[in-house]
Amino acid sequence: MNECETDRxxxxxxxxxxxxxxxxxxxxVVGIGASAxxxxxxxxxxxxxxxxxxMAT
Numbered sequence: 001m002n003e004c005e006t007d008r009x010x011x012x013x014x015x016x017x018x019x020x021x022x023x024x025x026x027x028x029v030v031g032i033g034a035s036a037x038x039x040x041x042x043x044x045x046x047x048x049x050x051x052x053x054x055m056a057t
Contacts, residue, residue, distance in 0.1 A: 027054070 034042040049055060 030055075 032042065032045070
């Protein structure tokens with residue numbers, strides 16, 4: 001996804017000094033979800049993530 005953050009703002013908010021400029025975190029943000037049927041797979045995945053991965057769990 002390389003969409004520019006300002007492409008999603010309404011025209012009247014792009015240069016508005018009262019609207020915070022979009023920011024990007026200095027680390028990747030990834031969301032993982034599962035329904036009750038995927039809980040075991042999620043547990044297996046998280047147990048295989050190295051402790052020094054830099055990912056919050």
